[in-house]
Amino acid sequence: MLEAIQTPADLDGLSCEQLDDLAAEMRQAICDQVSKTGGHLAPNLGVVELSIALHRVFDFGHDRLLFDVGHQCYPHKLLTGRYGKLGKLRSRGGMAGFPEPTESDYDLFAVGHAGTAVSTAVGMARGDDLLAGGVGRSDRRTVALVGDASIVNGVALEGLNNAGTLKRQFLVILNDNGMSIAKPQGGMATYFDRIRVSSTFSEIKRAGKKMLDKLPGGSVVEEIYHRGSDMLRTAIASDHLFEHFGFLCIGPIDGHDLPTLIDMLEEVRDIDRPVLLHVKTVKGKGFEFSADDPTKFHSPKPFVVNGCRAELKSSGRSFTSAFADALTDQMKLDDKIVAITAAMPDGTGLSRVARDFPDRVLDTGICESHAMDMAAGMAKAGAKPFFAVYSTFAQRALDQVFQEVSLQNLPVRICMDRAGFVGGDGAVHHGFMDVSMFSALPNLVQLAAIDEPNLRAALGFMARHDASASAIRYPRDNVAELPVQDDPPPFQLGKANLIRAARSTKPDLAILGYGVLAYSALEVAQRLDAEGIDVAVYDARFAKPVDGELIERLIAAGTPILTLEDHATTGGFGHAVLAEAHARSLPTHCVQILGMPQRWIAQDSRPNQLAEVGLDVDAITSAARNYLADCAPCNGRSHVLMDETVPVGKG
Ligand SMILES: Cc1ncc(C[n+]2csc(CCOP(=O)(O)OP(=O)(O)O)c2C)c(N)n1
Ligand SMILES: CC(=O)[C@@H](O)[C@H](O)COP(=O)(O)O
Numbered sequence: 280m281l282e283a284i285q286t287p288a289d290l291d292g293l294s295c296e297q298l299d300d301l302a303a304e305m306r307q308a309i310c311d312q313v314s315k316t317g318g319h320l321a322p323n324l325g326v327v328e329l330s331i332a333l334h335r336v337f338d339f340g341h342d343r344l345l346f347d348v349g350h351q352c353y354p355h356k357l358l359t360g361r362y363g364k365l366g367k368l369r370s371r372g373g374m375a376g377f378p379e380p381t382e383s384d385y386d387l388f389a390v391g392h393a394g395t396a397v398s399t400a401v402g403m404a405r406g407d408d409l410l411a412g413g414v415g416r417s418d419r420r421t422v423a424l425v426g427d428a429s430i431v432n433g434v435a436l437e438g439l440n441n442a443g444t445l446k447r448q449f450l451v452i453l454n455d456n457g458m459s460i461a462k463p464q465g466g467m468a469t470y471f472d473r474i475r476v477s478s479t480f481s482e483i484k485r486a487g488k489k490m491l492d493k494l495p496g497g498s499v500v501e502e503i504y505h506r507g508s509d510m511l512r513t514a515i516a517s518d519h520l521f522e523h524f525g526f527l528c529i530g531p532i533d534g535h536d537l538p539t540l541i542d543m544l545e546e547v548r549d550i551d552r553p554v555l556l557h558v559k560t561v562k563g564k565g566f567e568f569s570a571d572d573p574t575k576f577h578s579p580k581p582f583v584v585n586g587c588r589a590e591l592k593s594s595g596r597s598f599t600s601a602f603a604d605a606l607t608d609q610m611k612l613d614d615k616i617v618a619i620t621a622a623m624p625d626g627t628g629l630s631r632v633a634r635d636f637p638d639r640v641l642d643t644g645i646c647e648s649h650a651m652d653m654a655a656g657m658a659k660a661g662a663k664p665f666f667a668v669y670s671t672f673a674q675r676a677l678d679q680v681f682q683e684v685s686l687q688n689l690p691v692r693i694c695m696d697r698a699g700f701v702g703g704d705g706a707v708h709h710g711f712m713d714v715s716m717f718s719a720l721p722n723l724v725q726l727a728a729i730d731e732p733n734l735r736a737a738l739g740f741m742a743r744h745d746a747s748a749s750a751i752r753y754p755r756d757n758v759a760e761l762p763v764q765d766d767p768p769p770f771q772l773g774k775a776n777l778i779r780a781a782r783s784t785k786p787d788l789a790i791l792g793y794g795v796l797a798y799s800a801l802e803v804a805q806r807l808d809a810e811g812i813d814v815a816v817y818d819a820r821f822a823k824p825v826d827g828e829l830i831e832r833l834i835a836a837g838t839p840i841l842t843l844e845d846h847a848t849t850g851g852f853g854h855a856v857l858a859e860a861h862a863r864s865l866p867t868h869c870v871q872i873l874g875m876p877q878r879w880i881a882q883d884s885r886p887n888q889l890a891e892v893g894l895d896v897d898a899i900t901s902a903a904r905n906y907l908a909d910c911a912p913c914n915g916r917s918h919v920l921m922d923e924t925v926p927v928g929k930g
């Protein structure tokens with residue numbers, strides 16, 4: 280049946296039994312695919328009936344459907360003609376793992392960061408009305424689908440605050456499954472726990488039907504049972520929190536009971552004021568292993584289903600695990616250290632740290648801005664906060680980093696995982712601009728780790744460095760099985776580390792790698808060496824301050840520099856090297872920058888390997904070779920690779 284659904288209109292006329300069968304087929308297709316490629320499983324399994332009911336009742340070819348985070352969009356995509364793309368989930372030419380406007384007009388925003396749906400939905404509603412001649416004049420209905428953990432995010436509350444003033448149809452579906460990735464945190468989570476246990480509307484309805492079934496009267500019973508308005512009145516929630524934002528609040532209702540969902544959505548569809556429909560769902564529903572462990576199966580790597588169990592395929596030692604162990608060791612040495620996460624305890628490794636220090640690991644919920652300011656407050660009080668956050672989510676707290684951390688010169692430590700390309704999650708999650716983002720801020724040291732021993736050394740530096748804030752970056756990847764050095768020298772502020780000496784005192788090329796690409800540079804150097812090109816390789820370690828003395832020494836000796844980073848070239852480490860050369864009145868002499876090309880950063884589908892984006896060893900080697908051909912004899916030209924569309928090495 281699923282293959283036959285080319286547009287949501289194909290849902291019309293299907294009976295509830297058929298829709299239930301369709302739901303089962305969708306669950307199986309999603310589970311089969313995610314088990315092969317990885318992706319978001321539990322969130323999508325939890326919204327199958329809700330997605331069917333939404334597309335049955337609304338016409339989102341005309342109406343507006345906005346997803347929050349968007350990781351739960353797979354059922355929506357299957358119902359809007361993309362079943363054929365499921366087999367290439369999260370890869371180029373396939374089905375993106377988040378809503379993707381380049382994939383379908385049913386996807387309005389490419390999203391991935393929590394809290395945005397209500398605001399973009401308010402914007403679309405206001406925009407539609409404006410273009411239709413005035414408030415309430417548009418016939419496009421607007422729906423925002425938000426999870427119970429995302430709705431606590433600051434942006435979401437800003438959206439709700441404004442949405443309540445709308446004088447037109449506006450529906451927020453609160454998908455309440457009692458889960459974030461981990462257990463949700465904070466007062467709102469406690470509130471939802473309380474109202475979620477109040478008997479849901481469907482339970483009232485079922486009890487009512489049982490009672491009515493006992494009465495004689497056949498069709499009268501059916502009529503009463505199905506008369507929507509009574510349902511609606513029964514389901515209206517008095518003194519629901521969001522009622523105070525100006526919403527008519529309904530529910531909670533059972534998010535897996537298709538007849539109730541369809542009835543209720545039909546009831547609320549044309550109410551001409553903001554409505555919040557509180558829907559209770561089970562994250563991971565449909566498979567025991569995912570419903571029993573929605574955290575583990577939130578966004579699993581490929582796994583093998585074994586009856587009612589599922590085993591994730593093991594995949595080596597990650598930077599995340601290395602970070603968690605290194606931070607744990609630092610916390611053993613210093614009881615002022617406290618670890619903070621914004622709803623990502625497992626993704627950042629802090630759940631591993633919490634096993635040893637449950638009282639010194641704090642989870643704020645999806646509230647990065649608050650977490651950063653809380654860290655600033657803790658630093659002000661004399662504690663040593665380490666805020667573990669994905670590079671992409673740190674973007675949400677940029678203002679707090681400047682205003683409450685760097686401007687106050689408070690020693691907050693920011694540990695950014697998923698820096699660089701993230702693979703399957705793609706454009707909405709790449710950590711491509713943390714260096715640029717923080718580079719203009721005063722009192723903020725920026726550093727990167729090449730492997731596990733260096734990550735440990737870097738954290739030791741950060742724990743000791745009280746003179747300013749510091750921000751470290753490391754990738755969504757495994758650590759090198761063979762580290763560059765088992766016992767690297769301690770990190771010294773602004774000092775790079777020579778990891779491959781050239782054969783001569785005046786090498787043909789010096790490669791300065793920032794982060795893990797310094798590791799790739801070693802193989803590049805080996806290949807060039809075999810061609811008689813004498814190369815020195817440095818682990819740059821710091822993007823702010825860069826090692827100015829090294830840069831001066833190299834440029835003065837006429838040694839061309841190639842900088843490498845898994846970061847945008849704009850405002851990245853390479854630009855910092857150029858700026859340093861400029862500040863030292865050095866000729867920006869043969870400095871070439873190699874980083875993440877813009878065209879890939881905005882790519883709508885998923886570069887899964889550095890090879891796809893020209894940052895693998897082959898590509899770097901050929902870039903270095905072309906570059907040397909350009910600048911021998913060194914003519915003082917600066918080969919800054921500003922235009923990423925130009926093949927590397929011809930900058
Ligand atoms: C700003 C931001 N911080 C963190 C995340 C990581 N993240 C993705 S989904 C998720 C949990 C969302 O919970 P909820 O909104 O309840 O949706 P559910 O997964 O339960 O369906 C988190 C923390 C994010 N996407 N955006
Ligand atoms: C949707 C979201 O933001 C998270 O689920 C994220 O996709 C997790 O990323 P990792 O798989 O890298 O932990």
Ligand SMILES: [Mg+2]
Nearest residue numbers: 426427428458
């Ligand atoms: Mg949830």
